[in-house]
Amino acid sequence: MTVSQPVTIPWWGAELLGSRPDHDVWARTSRDVTWAELRRQVTRSIDIFAAHGIGPGSSVALRLPPSLTGIWSLLALWSLGAQVQLLDHRLKPAEVQRVLELCRPKYHAHTTDETAAQFQDEYEVYVEWRRDGTPARTDHCLVQFSSGSTGRPKVIGRSTASLRGELDAFSRIPGMPRQGERVLLLSSTVHSLGLIGGVLHAMSVGATLVFTTHLQPQALAATLAEQDIDAVFGVPFHYDLLSRVPDPPAAPRLRLAVSGGERLREDVHRSFEERYGVRIGQAYGMTETGIVATDLTGEFAPPVVGRVAPGVHTRVRGGELWVRLDRSPYLQDEGAERYVDGWLNSKDLAHYCEADGTLRITGRSDSLVAVGGLKVDLMEIEHELALHPCVREVVVVHAEGGIEAHVGAPEGLTVSELMAFARERLSNFKIPRRIHVVPALPRTANGKLLRSAELLRAAQDGTGAGTRRTAAAGRPTVAGSTVAGSTGGSP
Structure with a gap:
């Protein structure tokens, strides 16, 4: 044998x-x-x-x-x-x-x-x-x-080579934490930015990692000051907490605040800079590839995600971003079709600006759906709904009944109000047929918003998030409710 x-x-x-x-x-x-x-x-x-x-x-x-x-x-x-x-x-x-x-x-x-x-x-x-x-x-x-x-x-x-390559890229990105600096690591150490850009990079350059057990806004703000923090790595949730502190203690050493995972709301970006004097930067990447592009100092505004990281090879083909890899990252059949001839399709819609060398991510190619023969980008609808001052988070999906918007907002925002807001900003064929408003949207175990209509409904039904009822468009409803809207007409 x-x-x-x-x-x-x-x-x-x-x-x-x-x-x-x-x-x-x-x-x-x-x-x-x-x-x-x-x-x-x-x-x-x-x-x-x-x-x-x-x-x-x-x-x-x-x-x-x-x-x-x-x-x-x-x-x-x-x-x-x-x-x-x-x-x-x-x-x-x-x-x-x-x-x-x-x-x-x-x-x-x-x-x-x-x-x-x-x-x-x-x-x-x-x-x-x-x-x-x-x-x-x-x-x-x-x-x-x-x-x-x-x-x-x-x-x-x-692979080991892949991790070393990503660490080398981080070491060559201007502004990354350096020897002697203190990094407040709020990002999960299970996921790429927290583990590789946070833990392993800090170890490789001799920066000190700082961890906290306190995720209350005031306690987080105090940590920045008391621990003489130079850099923060987190996700939009953490910066939302920090931006809620109206008069935080001075954090004179803070020079870098990096967000990854999801797009940061404009109001959070603005409030954080007002309170701490630092613009939130971005780290764009994928679990499959590691870091792809960064704008650590917040020089640019979304949808620009910064410049491609050193040593990372990308191209835009058919409007989609592809990243060069020496082999497929997928160990199971799920997702394997996205790796073709040494290139991984990110499924992100992208555009390069030749003038300043920046990469712009405008949405997802798999968020494009057909409505009445017309192409609709669900990410565009999310972006417009997110501009409402009461909307904290939003996911737009396409289900059998058409386009649905799932919105997390505080008590008081009515679905009718949000539907009227959508009608002011979106063509008729882009307006969601249904809008669900709940206090908070369900997330995956690693903190990302669910983006499956079936999973969203199951999660919301299982949590009993408010009393939900259905009303015709235009009738007043309360948060935690659902309203049916109408689509159609000319764009």
């Missing part, structure tokens, strides 16, 4: 872990964590994982809440030559089970604390050996999952 050799998964972690003096501060939480402690904790975790049989070519699903434990467990598993399937801690048990069945890891490392939500220094880790699991079948050191905002998440592999 022939025994197959384990897949070799290269890792360069020794370069990161061994490059800084013992006494330097690696991270700050409620205490200072030195590089010496980081190395001790990684070594300790290596011993624990190795005692469970984890080694070169092992496949490990790692699902831990935001924590120092999560970071040094990941570094330890990579040091052992294992392939890590990084799961978001917010996944529900049924979702976790589906991923385990899909990817079949040999081990599942997790905690039993299902209530964990905010950052905590340490958690107890349980390692579960899975009888039906298989060793790693590819040399990818990292397996991630797309947001699943439109349905089933895609399984995405990142």
Whole structure:
């Protein structure tokens, strides 16, 4: 009987872990964590994982809440030559089970604390050996999952070479955090910007990571000042919180605020700059590719996402952005058709400006739908509805009944008011047939807005978000309600 050799998964972690003096501060939480402690904790975790049989070519699903434990467990598993399937801690048990069945890891490392939500220094880790699991079948050191905002998440592999290439790109982008600076990392360390642009970049250049357990607006603003923060990495939700503080304490060292994941609302962008004196910049990328383009200092306004990152090769073909990759990032059939002859179709509608070298993202090619024989970009409708001062978030989908708008807004915004607003700004054939207004829209486990009509309805029906009723267009309704509108007519 022939025994197959384990897949070799290269890792360069020794370069990161061994490059800084013992006494330097690696991270700050409620205490200072030195590089010496980081190395001790990684070594300790290596011993624990190795005692469970984890080694070169092992496949490990790692699902831990935001924590120092999560970071040094990941570094330890990579040091052992294992392939890590990084799961978001917010996944529900049924979702976790589906991923385990899909990817079949040999081990599942997790905690039993299902209530964990905010950052905590340490958690107890349980390692579960899975009888039906298989060793790693590819040399990818990292397996991630797309947001699943439109349905089933895609399984995405990142090689060591891919991660090193992205780190090199970050190191060459002007304005990125540098040695001696402090980075408040609010982005999830499970996802690319937080993990690679945040944790790994900071380690490679010698910046200090700062984590906080407090996500209340006043507490976040205080952290910027008290911790002498130089840079913040977050998502629109975090900047929305910070922009709500009317008179925040001075944060004189703050020079950089970077947002990724979703488009930032114009009012948040404006309010943050007024309060903190810093324009919010952008980091545009995909789980499949890593970073693609940046505008870290907020020089440009959306839909411009900045200039293409160093070493990243892109092209616009048929109005869509394609990114050069040496191989397909997809480890399952889902999404594989998007990789053609060494190029990945991002499905983002894009345009290059030759004058200043910027990249403009104007929507999604898969958000184009036909209404009465006319093409409608759902992202355009989202953008226009988002201009209403009471709208906090909006998703527009196309279902069997036509275009639907799902809006998150505070109590008091009526559907009739929003429908009238839409009629003022959109051609008749672009006006949603139905508008649903609820206090907050449902999101995926990693915080992205759901973008499937079926999933949106199921989530809203399951949460009981307000009393919903149907009314004809023009009749007054309250937040948490649904109204039917009409479409048609000439554009």
